[in-house]
Amino acid sequence: MESGIALQLGQTLLAVLAAPLLMGWVNACRAWLSNRRAPSLLMPYRQLRRLFHKDVVLANQASPLFRLAPYAIFACMVLAAGIVPTLMNDLPFSPAADAIALVGLFAMARMFQALAAMDVGTAFGTLGARREMLVAFLAEPALLMVFFTASLIARSTALPTIVDVFAHQQFAIYPSLAFAAVAFWMVSTAENARIPVDNPTTHLELTMIHEAMILEYSGRHLALIEWAVALKLFTYSALGIALFLPWGIAPVGHWPGLPLAVVMLALKLALGGFVLALLETLNAKMRLFRVPEFLGTAFLLAVLGMLVHFLLET
Amino acid sequence: MALALPLQLVNLLAATLLLIAFAMLSQRRIIGLITLFAWQGLALALSTTLVAVHTAQSHLLASAGLTLLLKVILLPWIFFRLVRRLNVERDVEPVINIPTTMLIGIVLVIFAFNLAQPISALAGTVTRSTLGIAMAVVLLSFLMMISRRQAIAQVIGFLAMENGLFFAATSATYGMPLVVELGIALDVLVGVFVLVIFFFQIRETFESLDLRHLEKLRER
Numbered sequence: 014m015e016s017g018i019a020l021q022l023g024q025t026l027l028a029v030l031a032a033p034l035l036m037g038w039v040n041a042c043r044a045w046l047s048n049r050r051a052p053s054l055l056m057p058y059r060q061l062r063r064l065f066h067k068d069v070v071l072a073n074q075a076s077p078l079f080r081l082a083p084y085a086i087f088a089c090m091v092l093a094a095g096i097v098p099t100l101m102n103d104l105p106f107s108p109a110a111d112a113i114a115l116v117g118l119f120a121m122a123r124m125f126q127a128l129a130a131m132d133v134g135t136a137f138g139t140l141g142a143r144r145e146m147l148v149a150f151l152a153e154p155a156l157l158m159v160f161f162t163a164s165l166i167a168r169s170t171a172l173p174t175i176v177d178v179f180a181h182q183q184f185a186i187y188p189s190l191a192f193a194a195v196a197f198w199m200v201s202t203a204e205n206a207r208i209p210v211d212n213p214t215t216h217l218e219l220t221m222i223h224e225a226m227i228l229e230y231s232g233r234h235l236a237l238i239e240w241a242v243a244l245k246l247f248t249y250s251a252l253g254i255a256l257f258l259p260w261g262i263a264p265v266g267h268w269p270g271l272p273l274a275v276v277m278l279a280l281k282l283a284l285g286g287f288v289l290a291l292l293e294t295l296n297a298k299m300r301l302f303r304v305p306e307f308l309g310t311a312f313l314l315a316v317l318g319m320l321v322h323f324l325l326e327t
Numbered sequence: 328m329a330l331a332l333p334l335q336l337v338n339l340l341a342a343t344l345l346l347i348a349f350a351m352l353s354q355r356r357i358i359g360l361i362t363l364f365a366w367q368g369l370a371l372a373l374s375t376t377l378v379a380v381h382t383a384q385s386h387l388l389a390s391a392g393l394t395l396l397l398k399v400i401l402l403p404w405i406f407f408r409l410v411r412r413l414n415v416e417r418d419v420e421p422v423i424n425i426p427t428t429m430l431i432g433i434v435l436v437i438f439a440f441n442l443a444q445p446i447s448a449l450a451g452t453v454t455r456s457t458l459g460i461a462m463a464v465v466l467l468s469f470l471m472m473i474s475r476r477q478a479i480a481q482v483i484g485f486l487a488m489e490n491g492l493f494f495a496a497t498s499a500t501y502g503m504p505l506v507v508e509l510g511i512a513l514d515v516l517v518g519v520f521v522l523v524i525f526f527f528q529i530r531e532t533f534e535s536l537d538l539r540h541l542e543k544l545r546e547r
Contacts, residue, residue: 186335188342195346309426310353313433314346320433321345324440324459325338 017105021095024104028094032247033057033240035286042290057243064236072133072229082129083230083237089122090244097251100274101263102173102181111170112160115252116153119204122241123149130226137218141225144301148210148222151308152203155196158315162193163256165322172255173265180259188325192318194257198292199311201249203304206242208293210304213242220298250285254278333381334453340374341457344494345436348467351487352432353425357415357479361406364483368398371490375497378454384501390508394493397512402486402519406479409523415536421474428474432467439463450499457498464491478529478536482522489515 034054041051053059071080096110096118110118127145130138164170166187167178203210206223215221227238255262261277263270299307347367354360372395379387421428443459450458465488472484489511496503503511526536533540 186332186339188339191339191342192346306426310349310429313429314349316433317345317349317436320436320440321342321460325342325456 017103020101020103021105024099024101025091025095028097028099028247028251029091029240029244031282032094032243033061035247035250035282036243038283039246039286039290042287043293046290046294057239061236061240064231064239065233067232069232069234072135074133075229076132078125079129079132079229080234082125082132083234083241085125086122087237087241087244089118089125090241090248093118093122094244094248094251096172097248098173098176098255098262099251099278101265101267101271102176103265104173107171107173112164112172112175113157113170115172116156116160119156119245120149120153122245126226126238130229133229135229137225137228140218141222141228144222145226147301148203148304148308151305151312152200155308155312155315156200156204158312158319159193159197159200159256162189162315162318162322165319166190166326172252176255176259176262177264179256180262181264187322189318189322190257192314192321194253196311196315196318197253197256199307199314201253202292203308203311205246205249207289209296209299210307212298215298220301222301247282250282251278253285254281331381333377337374337377337381337454338457340370340377341460341494341498343370344374344464344490345460345467348464348487348491349429349432351483352428352467352471352474355421355425357410357477358407360480360483361403361410364406364487365399365403367487367490368394368403371494372399374494375502378497378501382453382501386505386508387497387502389505390493390502393508393512397516398486398490401516405519405523406483409526410479413526413530413536415477415479422476423474428470432470435466435470436463439466446499452499452501454498454501458495461491461495461498464488464494467491476538478522478526478538481538482519486515486519 034057036057037052037054040056041054044051092110093115095106096104096115098104098107123145127142130142130145132138160170163175163179166189167175169175169178202208206213211222212220213223216224218225223242227235230238258281261274261281263274344367347363347370351360351363351367354363372391375387375391375394379385379391423431439462440459443462447455447458468484468488468491471487472481475481475484493502493511502508529538529541530536
């Protein structure tokens with residue numbers, strides 16, 4: 014049990030510390046793919062340090078909620094990162110929170126973000142919050158459907174059980190997961206504010222969604238939010254790995270597999286980050302009014318995955 | 328899941344066929360539609376090859392080769408040339424908007440799966456569970472033919488429907504006799520040639536390939 018708790022804390026800490034590195038890797042890949050010189054991989058860490066050293070500038074009308082929100086968002090993301098198995102399949106926290114609770118954690122973070130954005134009362138914050146909610150209420154059911162497809166195969170909503178069924182039992186190809194994987198990619202671009210739903214680097218008022226919500230933040234608050242964004246990307250990547258590429262995650266109590274698991278995780282994250290950057294380079298951001306269609310397609314694909322599961326895999 | 332690996336791969340390819348059918352429904356651009364059609368043909372040829380190898384049915388190999396030649400190489404090539412010649416590369420607006428079409432598509436898939444269940448229970452082949460997917464592909468392609476106004480999109484829907492029928496034949500009875508396959512392949516080829524001639528005629532008369540123009544009667 015102690016080793017389990019140590020592993021749990023270790024995995025969470027790894028996610029918190031490695032998340033900015035993944036962000037830096039994605040940014041570097043994007044720079045390479047568009048023929049620019051890449052910034053250092055450690056750039057996100059430097060930015061976080063710089064922001065933590067800066068003073069916070071608060072609007073006069075800002076309520077305590079505005080100051081509380083960054084901590085709440087960051088806490089939600091740390092909890093979410095703790096639920097997803099990355100290295101070993103032994104998570105003492107996992108009976109307390111399954112895949113559905115994970116969706117709830119993301120939703121809570123998003124609610125704080127949207128409330129804080131509307132709190133100061135600037136036009137941009139409200140606009141960003143409303144757009145975010147438009148995207149989120151379509152993305153959430155699709156994400157749940159993806160989890161349901163995996164849960165139907167594994168007969169459990171607990172992520173370690175799902176990983177156990179996919180990675181450590183007899184190998185089988187599940188066609189329904191092909192649908193779920195496409196739907197998951199579509200949802201994760203929406204949830205992480207990446208192209209084609211949102212552009213993480215833009216500050217153009219016509220197109221920005223996530224950036225519009227955090228315009229009023231500065232100093233350590235902004236640093237926490239940026240860190241939470243990186244952590245969310247990391248958690249989503251880890252989720253994608255756990256659901257669709259789980260080979261390499263060590264089974265419960267299999268300590269010799271741990272070094273291999275670390276190497277595999279690093280490789281898979283590097284590959285995933287590169288693919289994300291590649292897709293972002295190849296695609297253009299779509300119009301906001303095309304986003305419901307995009308996410309509706311994701312939802313339908315996830316439903317289709319479930320149907321195919323009933324047809325082919327029972 | 329006690330299926331052999333080739334059959335699992337066939338199931339995966341069947342799912343890919345369905346996925347591509349949905350992608351075709353949601354595709355607005357004609358070039359993308361042709362590319363998707365080529366991919367669908369490739370998935371079909373691969374799955375037929377796998378079934379042929381697994382069940383040692385040599386005539387299926389021949390029809391897989393025929394599919395590859397005709398539906399992956401020849402027909403897409405003809406369509407690409409046609410699109411460039413006729414200059415119809417811009418977006419096409421469907422009759423029903425795309426999210427609604429997709430919703431109808433889901434309903435069709437549920438219908439097809441339910442319909443196929445008793446039939447596939449009767450079939451004795453190892454690939455019988457994919458029959459539902461084959462019927463879903465047929466219905467989805469039919470929906471695409473109904474929901475598009477553009478002539479080329481309708482013809483691609485027709486050919487995708489033929490893909491679905493071919494897949495249904497493979498999964499329910501290990502394919503039709505080779506003579507029948509050859510006949511169908513020739514029919515498809517000739518059909519496309521005839522339709523291409525029609526395209527040029529329609530284009531010449533109406534300056535467009537939009538079939539709305541055909542709804543109006545007029546004296547010349």
